Structures are given as C-alpha cells and as structure tokens.
Amino acid sequence: MKSSLFIVIVLLSGAFAGLIHGTVNFAIVEPYLDQAIGIENQNLFESGAEEDSPEFWVEYEGYRTWQKSGQILAGVILGTSVGALFGIVFALSRNALPGNNDVKKSLILAGVMWLTLYIIPFLKYPANPPTVGDGETVVLRSILYLSFIAISGISAIGFYQLSKKLKNNKKLLALVGYGVFISAVFFVMPENPDEITAPMDLVYEFRFMSVLGVTSFWASIGIILGLFWRKLSSQKEIDYS
C-alpha cells in the first residue's frame, strides 16, 4: 500500500466513524445537554443575571441551534483526529495483533485503545453535562485528564514491550503490571475539584449516553479501517512485488 493511500483510508475511516459518533450523540446525548442547560437558565433567572423574556429565548434558541449543529461537524473533526492516531498504532502493531484477518486485528486494537485511552480515564474523570464544571478550573481539569490518558496509553505500550521479553506463560505478568500501575496512578492523581450541584440522575444518565456515543466511535473505526485494510491489502498482494 502506498503512503498516500494509507493516509487516505485512515482519514476516511476516522471521518466516517466520527460522523457515526456525532449522529449518535445528536440523538441520545443532546436531550441531556438541553436539560442541563435548562437548569442553567433557571439559575440565571433566579440570580437575576438574565430575564425570562421572549428576547432571551429567541437568542437562546439561535445559540443552541448553532451548538447542536456543531455536534456532527465536531464528530467528524474529532473522529478524523483520533482516527489518525488509531491508524498510526494499527500500522505499527498490525503484525503483532492477534486475529487471523485485518478486521479482527483492527477491532481488537480498537478495543484496547477504547479501554486504555477512554474507559479507564473516564472512571477517574467522568464526563459531565453543562453546569457541573467551573470555568476557573477548566485548564487544571484539562491537564489532569490529558495527563491520565497519556500515562495510561504510554504505560500500556511500555508493559506490552515488556511482555515481548517475557516467556510464554509469564506474558500475563505484563498485563497484571499494567493493572497495578494504572490503579496506583488512579489513586494518586488528584480528584476533579468541581462540586456537582446538578441532579445526580441527570449526571448519571448523561454519562451513560456519553459512554454509548464514544463506544460507537471505537467500534465503528475498528470495523471500518479493518474492512478498508482488508480490501486494499488483498489487491496489494497482486501488484506488490
């Protein structure tokens, strides 16, 4: 496969998977965002910062429509971006991945990245609907979240390299090592400093839908890139010399 073709299928897979993610979010996450922003509006009226007037609602509707329409576009941008990372890791690890075809290999890698880069960091720093976060702490929270994702991803690679040096039945030790290490990091890292004032039902339901959305992305990219790769690499065997 040529470099240019490789880049094109990686970006296309990411954009498609991101489109699916954005569409799923539009359907299942947006209702919770609306609820959370509704609470915010109530707080604004009660504190006197805004007036419950027709003008307010006209402006609000325009603003929310703009934000909602962004959900799908942002899904495509984020999908292309994370897809690029997925493509790099897949190209570098394809030979080592278990599975007898490219779709299985790609899905397995998507599962590993979903777990190490999303689910484990999510357990420490779960997604929150609007009104929960404090604008003053957003930089700190971004640093904590990104650091935890990076630590998890890099240590997963490190323990994988270690497993290659270990003999057959000791390979599992590397997996245990990752588990112990990331658990330690989990307890050492500071908590999200913000206090949740929104109703917990809303927060938990929002988080559940958010996980479904991101999971739809990782499942899609695993399948789509695997299918592209299988289709194009079988042709490659013919013209590859």
Added chain:
Amino acid sequence: MYETRQINVSKSQVPKLAIIALGIIFAAGLFVVGFDQGHVFSLVYGEQAFTEMYLHELTHDMRHAAGFPCH
C-alpha cells in the same frame, strides 16, 4: 519521494512521513475539538475571536459528550 515508498507488511516498515502527517492531524484535531478557547479563529480575526469563541461554541456539545473538561 515518499509516495512511491510502500508499507512493507512483512517487515512492518511504516513510512515515517505518513506517521508524521497523521500525528500532526491528530494533535490539531484534538486541540480544536477538545481544548481550543478561540485560538484558531484569533489567527484570522484577532482578539475579538476570544470573546466570541465561534469554534468553541461549534465544538461545545461534542466536548461535553466525548468527556472533555468544559463548563
């Protein structure tokens, strides 16, 4: 040039330029969706972009939905 370089599956040599290109796309896209507070538009529109934060508003809902820190 690199267009003619190929991914040699058996030796798993992935072209470095392809990796670098994808790495840049990864970093740029993640920044725009996850963390931008008006920086990208400010390149074109100047300081005003920071107050209006168009890009932030457009990526705002995905930011919450995908688990990035926000408001």
